[in-house]
Amino acid sequence: MSFAVFQGILDGTLLIFLAVLLAYVRVVRGQLRRLTREKTASSGVREETGEGMALFRESREALEKTIREMDALSREAAGRTDRLKLLLHDAQQWLEDLERREKGPTSDPASGTPPPEQKPSASGQSSGPHRPSRSEPRTDIEKVLYLMEQGKTVPEIAQSMGRGEGEIELMLGLSRLSDSRSGPGR
Incomplete structure (x- = not known):
């Protein structure tokens, strides 16, 4: 289910809820008016009118509270x-990054970026591109996978990396997706 569909469903649900709330307000308001008219038209007893007004005030306060709650929920x-x-944008970026890394360090004609150059080592000889060992994760996804291999749980990883648990789970899901795309021969 795409994000736009999810957002449309959420917007539609909020609109329906607001329409029901408006209908409820109109019905309650009409009943209060009718009640007020009936009570004042009858014997004119002020106590009943006072009770009706108290009921009206209580209903109005409850309605105002409901409206404030609806506004807060809408903002949330x-x-x-x-x-x-x-998060969707980040996930798309991570997926694109994974796909680029999967293809290897060849030059990208679309972006015009050449492959990374080999830097000479301390002895002056070129030892090829530096590839971090498994103990040196380069990306957040690699860090997450490394910590999972160390037996850490998602909440522990999220706390140690300063990320939300949802982001950690998303990275794990993207990693699994990337692994499933590369197939068993990899």
Whole structure:
């Protein structure tokens, strides 16, 4: 399910909820008006009118509270939508990065970037490109995989890297996706 579909569903749900709330307000308001008219038109007892007004005030306060809660939920949903957009963008970037790394260090004609040059070692001889050992993870995904191999849990990894658990799980999922795309021959 794409993010746009998810966002559309969320927006539609909020609109339906607001429409139901508006209908509820109109019904309650109409009933209160009718109740007020009936009570004042009858014997005109002020106590009943006072009770009706108290009921009206209570209903109004409850309605205002509900509206404030709806506004807060709407702002929270918008914030979550923005965070999801950022996470989706990051996931796409990580996936593109994984695909580029999977292809190897060949030059990329689209971006015009040449392959990394070999730097001479301390002795002056070129020893080939430096490739970190398994104990030197280069990317966040490699760090996550390394920590998982060390027996760490997702919450422990998230805390040690200063990331959310959802991000760690996303990185693990992207890694599994990349592994499944590369096939068993790799």
